[in-house]
Amino acid sequence: MHLFDKVTDFATAQSAFFDGMTLLFGGFGGVGTPPGLIDCLIDSGVKDVKLIGNDAGFPWIGIGKFVCLERATHLLASHIGSNPTAGDLMNQGKLQVEFSPQGILVERIRSGGVGLNGFLTELSKGTQLEYDKPKVNIGGKEYIYEAPVTGDVGIVYAKKADTFGNLIFDKTARNTNPYVAMASKVTIVEADEIVPMGALAPEEIVVPGIFVKYIVQSKGYNWKWVWETKDK
């Protein structure tokens, strides 16, 4: 696969998934989680997956669909409030959940994505969310060490991708996607539209293609349901 043509089909993208992998997923409350790649993940049959992303989605939207299948062993997320099944699995000991403050989690993903070795913060000091994270004393003050996060595979949803993998996003579907793209060994992008190199202005590109491995054509997103279902 040449540097300048990373467009492929879902079947090829699917071959990147494996049992026991750490999977980073973009999205915030389902918005911006690539729907076709979630179906592709479900269809792959892989299990024992360690999931890392903003939240557990909804049972019918985003990563939530996969979480409900009990094929994930771990979830690192900021909340699971929108997916009661995730809470049930956690209480039954079937899913190990680690909570992180939302902004700290995306910074941990970014830290991995830019090749740094984690960072210090006082944010969760003295709370349950300290867990057993290392404490570091700098200048007489104690901070929590937050480790970098990387994924074996990352799944990303973009508005447009060129064939090199330069990405732009759509409004609040951007959220964690840029850092998921940067922090994964194999980054797979589902794009609403795939365009030739040169079709995106250099200035508007949010994620340079250097971070992307595969690009697949989306069949469209489905998270308008999030609130449509709520309203009914």
Added chain:
Amino acid sequence: MHLFDKVTDFATAQSAFFDGMTLLFGGFGGVGTPPGLIDCLIDSGVKDVKLIGNDAGFPWIGIGKFVCLERATHLLASHIGSNPTAGDLMNQGKLQVEFSPQGILVERIRSGGVGLNGFLTELSKGTQLEYDKPKVNIGGKEYIYEAPVTGDVGIVYAKKADTFGNLIFDKTARNTNPYVAMASKVTIVEADEIVPMGALAPEEIVVPGIFVKYIVQSKGYNWKWVWETKDK
């Protein structure tokens, strides 16, 4: 000054400068350092300034003009190669220079800009650039602690600003400017063009106006000289 109208004149912006301040400046080899604000800084007469930015500019471009006036006591930068006067002042003990790897320096500025407490890296381990930075042992491995950086004042060059301070940049004049804007208590933006709110597409904005205090109208930039002078 209302949240939605931060446009002012150089005289008002100048009142933000004070003796002994820590000044963050955007720019990379002079490109992207706000030329009007440098002149404004020189004209202010302030002294004992602690400077933080990518490099020492050229003697006639960027922060270099100010450095040559011997009114800075400290410079934290990745190189001073393009400004021999900076090297002379350092050797004479008139300017205390701390070198940082280029990408680590911009991450230190970013760390301050996003309200984190510094980060770990193994980058400069065992070299002179470790200085006396704290070492942190995580999981049996030793890392260098890089402290966050913030400025009392930050000077930024943008292509366009709206009156709220939303910013877009021009090509490689972007460089460190977004993080200088985020990491300074008083961020002053010199913009080539000032536009009404709504004139910039929400998607194209690189720095949200929330980080900006003052906006001044640029009289144009001058760093084409960088290489024009070299060629002669």
Added chain:
Amino acid sequence: MGDERQIIAQRAAKEVKDGMIVNLGIGIPSMVPDFLGKDIRVFFQAENGILGMGPTPKENADGNLSNAAGLPVTVLPGASYFDSAIAFGMIRRGCIDLSILGALQVNARGDLANWIVPGKRVPGVGGAMELAYGAKNLIAVMNHCDKDGKPKIVTECSLPVTTYHCVKKIITEIAVFSIVDQQLYLDELMPGYSLADVKNNTEADFSFSANFKAHD
């Protein structure tokens, strides 16, 4: 109950001043914009990546334009989109003038508990910890007592704390409190409630603000 929540939101709206950057939590806080005067121009931030949110769209909601609760929104002129790291950068950096959050418990020192009821509800912390840490001013809005009638303004939080010493004001359907230097002060009574109502329904000890007033 629905009415009480609206009354709380209406009172909280008075704390929103012209020119502020404001972040609103889900539940009661999300009702605050309905009660803002026309002369109040503020920018609402959402931690999923918007600054400058406008009202809920009447029709043609965009699936890719929602607030942090996943509900459809619009944007005002001057709005910007950005990624979640920048969104929380703003929050931790202290760029949010006012954060209004729901709460499960607040104690007299301003400790906030709003992320977990062990063994029962485990929603997770979301962005609450960073908002509580970073906002210049944090107001907790909530019903004065929980569903079982137990006080939510307590001497010590029995629920796990989200952030210590962060709440600066509490607004309930019964009263408004301030917390200054880890001391709880009664600012005012809400319409229809008496000092006895406050005393009977508040576990934490409190003093009276210098400008305590029974009604507006």
Added chain:
Amino acid sequence: MGDERQIIAQRAAKEVKDGMIVNLGIGIPSMVPDFLGKDIRVFFQAENGILGMGPTPKENADGNLSNAAGLPVTVLPGASYFDSAIAFGMIRRGCIDLSILGALQVNARGDLANWIVPGKRVPGVGGAMELAYGAKNLIAVMNHCDKDGKPKIVTECSLPVTTYHCVKKIITEIAVFSIVDQQLYLDELMPGYSLADVKNNTEADFSFSANFKAHD
């Protein structure tokens, strides 16, 4: 001298393969693009914030479009601009297939010294430390000896080290070396030079590569 530098750049160009992401330092490395074949499609990255740099503009140079050395460039279709933090994120993350840097000294274990001559030249490290740390492959290009005729391929660096164990190949006007597992191997002689020239001008001990060849 100018000619020698061109010969070094021409040899270095052979290491650039189709589909690579390449970062070039200032000096000799910046001449490498002049010697690439038409069938080699690569993307050049500049750490000030470009991926996909094109050739130097013939006229109408844009003052806001330069490479990391401040020299005017153009961009190719598919290029992107970004800030310096992302630029170095790419570099540390290992996205650069090949970095070609100038050097003051390289020792037999691949330690690179190229940022300071104490008491004389104090340019500062710039982005060299990160490129040396992060690039998948690092080639040092330099004259074989310094201006005083002293060998630059040394047993131990006398100058402060930029990064340890990072150089994988050394290209000079006299020879090409590889460094594998901290061992120095002579790969080939450059045109016009003999093995005696190499031995006379190289301080570090070296072995011969399995595919050592005198000339191309």
